[in-house]
Amino acid sequence: MNDVAKVKLACRGVWKVFGRWAEAFMAGSPSPEALAPDSMAKAGLMAGVRDVTVEIGEGEIFIVMGLSGSGKSTLLRCMSRLVEPTAGEVLLEGKDLLKASEAELIDIRRHKMGMVFQHFALLPHLTVLDNVAFPLAIQKIAKAEREQRAREVIELVGLGGRENAYPRQLSGGQQQRVGIARSLAVKPELWFLDEPFSALDPLIRGEMQDELIRLQRVLKKTMIFVTHDFDEAIKLADRIAIMKDGRVIQIGTPEELVMRPATDYVAAFTRNVQRAKVLTARSIMGPAGGVAAAGAIRAGDKIADVAPMVINAGRPLAVMDEAGAVIGALAPQAVIDTLIGQDVRA
Template sequence: MNVTRSATKAAAALDERPVMLASRNVWKVYGRGAEEVMAAKGGTPSAADLNEAGLIGAVRDASVEVKEGEIFIIMGLSGSGKSTLLRCMSRLIEPTAGEVMFDGRNLLQVSEKELIEIRRHRMGMVFQHFALLPHLTVLENVAFPLSVQGKPRTEQRKRAQEMVELVGLKGRENYYPRELSGGQQQRVGIARSLAVEPQIWFLDEPFSALDPLIRREMQQELMRLQNVLHKTIVFITHDFDEAIRLADRIAIMKDGEIIQIGTPEDLVTRPATDYVAEFTRDVQRAKVLSARTLMSPLTGDAHATRPTGEAGTLRKVAATAKIASFAAEIVAEARPFAVTDPDGAVIGQVTPAAVINLLAGREGSL
């Protein structure tokens, strides 16, 4: 089987998008004398240097770029530094060193007043704990950040109503948080964060406190909203299944460091370290790998007629289609499927045997 590289035109299009947010060599070191130790070690102390000085390197030399309109997921186990990095990138906490660039400006150099304005008008945040105001209704909770901005009351209510309907809570505008389920409360939190029309959306384990079925529902809701709104999203999770379901790209962290950044498919097919390989070991690969990754060169059969005798080519699947989306059909038809690029040109084929081997865990070099 000829396994191709997973880069696609879609990935290339992502690469061409402007960078909305970037952390550059960001450090967050806790403990007395952190700045002095950083300076003494040339700005790049080792883990041993920090331990010797009694310091905690929560984030160490982290550099990421988040492209406009992508869902960028930062993940790792508890204590890996993922939430600390998000807070550095939103400047909820002050990094010890490095730069945080937002839309071309270094957030670490803006004034407190400017930062407040950026947060009020250009950033949205949703956290694991819903933090709804219990004495306000759904509509009032959603309108709250607009009232902080000083928007006219009629504009507040109009925008809040639009957001309530967007997240599927129409009819519950006058409910109080205690009258809602956990999933409904989180929808209110999402609506509230979107009310200010943020350029960038920070989501810190927003679904981890929810029951599994509700969590899956909220993941689907997030993807629906993203298809409508096309937000730039930084999403924190410790769940790799959640990450591969949602992410355009993923950064995996360990002990404050970023170990690897890539698409879900990149991480599964080309893990940079044993740690990344262990993270991806139990992933259902058919849900991650695309037709492009599993395809082989065209054969004469790729343009054969169907068994019924009707003229036509083989059934076609997009290069970016996940194997799981057509596995049952290709096995049932027992014929190759032609793989097409974004322009509709046939660039290869996927065979039933290759799909069966993948499902059975016999995919060889993948």
């Protein structure tokens, strides 16, 4: 996370242990040996989340990913307290959610959190407008105000004109847009999305990813997004946390995970990634060497986006930082090597 970004949500040593007497077991300050998976299994316990500490910055798209059973969805539910962590802290703007009363938690969920899941869970007897306005009705907002807000977010997600349609009259992608609009109607500060696009076909899934990126440019929400698809993660993420057996084993930008995987497990996730979609000009540039700023590209530009410009130029192009200073040069051969998949890891 950018050091200057305000921490919106943080986990400190979060555990979720399933089994009888799990709370008593964790409250007894068990030894590292007792916390080993084999030892816990002998005690009839299983840790879905193991000692997770993360910080999520305000306005960040933070992806949690891993294979089935890695603990990613359980971690998301711990963050929102849909599942009660067995130990640790979940801090929303520095306040521990685990110490919030039931009434406080209901208020936080109603006014600060939005949630989107794989299953749309639309109410079939309600129109699009009424489905989107439903959480506002729960808040007892006046009908005119809630319908006005619902119409605004329906327009925002591209469903203007379908307000009076019923879920059965919509495609899968349109139904998911209704789910997204419903979660946005409460103007959440935190947006939890648990594999929201995994049930969609690839074409619609890509369209929904693009839609999410567009919405984020407008809304700048803090998102925690769960997926098992690394291609989806690198398209959406500011940072990614990769989980295995309940633990977070590496957190980094997509570029960092590709260039510097911490373990063989992380390397396996990134092995077949099209690196040109992940790597930036900064990551493969060489020394500036007197290149002119004319035709310069930005350090954060993805190689896939600037490849035609660099290759067609037939010469190195200047790479500029955010302040406009030349910090390096991007050569055509470096771009070609990235496109054909040669290993460019440091």
